[in-house]
Amino acid sequence: xxxxxxxxxxxxxxxxxxxxxxxxxxxxxxxxxxxxxxxxxxxxxxxxxxxxxxxxxxxxxxxxxxxxxxxxxxxxxxxxxxxxxxxxxxxxxxxxxxxxxxxxxxxxxxxxxxxxxxxxxxxxxxxxxxxxxxxxxxxxxxxxxxxxxxxxxxxxxxxxxxxxxxxxxxxxxxxxxxxxxxxxxxxxxxxxxxxxxxxxxxxxxxxxxxxxxxxxxxxxxxxxxxxxxxxxxxxxxxxxxxxxxxxxxxxxxxx
Numbered sequence: 001x002x003x004x005x006x007x008x009x010x011x012x013x014x015x016x017x018x019x020x021x022x023x024x025x026x027x028x029x030x031x032x033x034x035x036x037x038x039x040x041x042x043x044x045x046x047x048x049x050x051x052x053x054x055x056x057x058x059x060x061x062x063x064x065x066x067x068x069x070x071x072x073x074x075x076x077x078x079x080x081x082x083x084x085x086x087x088x089x090x091x092x093x094x095x096x097x098x099x100x101x102x103x104x105x106x107x108x109x110x111x112x113x114x115x116x117x118x119x120x121x122x123x124x125x126x127x128x129x130x131x132x133x134x135x136x137x138x139x140x141x142x143x144x145x146x147x148x149x150x151x152x153x154x155x156x157x158x159x160x161x162x163x164x165x166x167x168x169x170x171x172x173x174x175x176x177x178x179x180x181x182x183x184x185x186x187x188x189x190x191x192x193x194x195x196x197x198x199x200x201x202x203x204x205x206x207x208x209x210x211x212x213x214x215x216x217x218x219x220x221x222x223x224x225x226x227x228x229x230x231x232x233x234x235x236x237x238x239x240x241x242x243x244x245x246x247x248x249x250x251x252x253x254x255x
Contacts, residue, residue, distance in 0.1 A: 015087035019126065023084075026129035029254035030155065032169035035128035036200045039210045042120070042218045045077060051219040054242035067108055068217040069097035069116070078116050081212065085122030085136055092119070092138045111216070118142075120212025121171065121196055125251075130155060133252075140196045144173055145188035147249045155252040160184040161238065164248050165229030171196045171249035172209060172223070172231060184247050196249065197221070202229065 016024050028034075043049075046068055068074050078097030086093045094101040095114055106114065121143075122136040133155040135146040147156035156171075161184070166172050173196040175182035182192060200220070201208035207223045214221070224239045225231060231245045232238040238245050 013088065015089055016132070018088050018093075019084060023127050023129060024131070026131050028129055030129040030131065030133070031255050032167075032251070032253040033255075035124055035169050035198065035251070035253070038124050038127050039198045039200050039218075042077075042124070042212075043210050043220055046074065046218040049215065049217050049219045051214050051221045066216075067097075067111070069111070069213070070108060070216075074217075075099070078119075081116055081119045081123040082138075085119040085126055086138060087136055090138065115213055117195055117211055117213035120218065121198065124198060129254075139191055140173060140194040141189070141192045144194060144196070144247060144249065148187035148247070157250045157252065158184070158187060159248045159250050161231035161245050161248055162234050163230070164250065165225070166199050166202075166207060166231065166248045167250075168199050168202055169251055169253060170199050171251065172199060172207070172245050173197075173247050173249065174243045174245045180244055182244075182246055187247065195243075197223075207231075 021027070069078050075097030079095065079099070082095045083093055091101055095116075097116070098105050100106055100114070118138050118140045121140070122134070125134040126136060133153065135143045135154055137143055143156060144158065146154050147158035150157055161172070173194055174180070176193040176195055179192040179194065182189065195211065197209035197211035199207050200210050204227070205224060207225055208220060209223055210218060210220050212218050223231065223245070226233055226239060231240065231248065
């Protein structure tokens with residue numbers, strides 16, 4: 001009778017078992033300077049592109065030769081964003097800049113399905129030492145909504161762009177496509193297409209921000225701000241005429 005009892009299922013490894021110890025433990029406090037330095041490092045890996053004209057994040061072209069995400073050395077880097085940015089239970093963790101979870105190279109014109117801008121942000125937060133306090137996801141909307149709910153377990157808080165001036169290390173976000181007109185008051189909302197960049201520098205009249213999968217690369221752009229540092233004012237709305245920034249994610253760094 002004992003021989004007929006099924007064996008208990010093997011224990012499942014932690015969702016962050018694949019993360020190197022220095023980021024999983026982490027070895028040092030979650031740092032603003034670390035997040036900025038990591039974003040700048042990845043920008044340099046992609047050749048330091050600056051994207052000042054309006055371009056839809058995750059925008060696709062059919063020519064693979066013009067897509068840095070598919071170039072030797074860089075498609076593997078995007079694969080690291082997926083692998084390290086997401087938890088172990090996410091299928092997308094096995095993607096690269098040109099391969100699906102089976103290792104099959106997908107056509108360049110289909111890369112919109114494999115958009116990696118949120119995986120990039122998740123990677124930066126993970127490697128900077130956020131540990132279990134960031135809602136890592138392949139969708140920006142997941143951590144935008146988490147920031148808006150303001151749960152204590154997450155080190156992110158959503159702020160309206162008319163009232164809070166983003167600081168280096170914070171995230172700024174806008175809705176895309178049918179959700180381009182999304183407002184801060186609409187949050188939290190069902191999953192929606194969006195894009196977030198990390199602020200890496202601030203001047204009197206503009207921010208320097210870095211995002212992933214902008215023109216198929218890690219790119220920097222400049223975003224105009226009001227004299228007090230806000231992205232928008234009640235009277236004039238969002239100052240940037242290219243992108244409808246509607247929420248700032250204030251990141252609660254340890255230092």
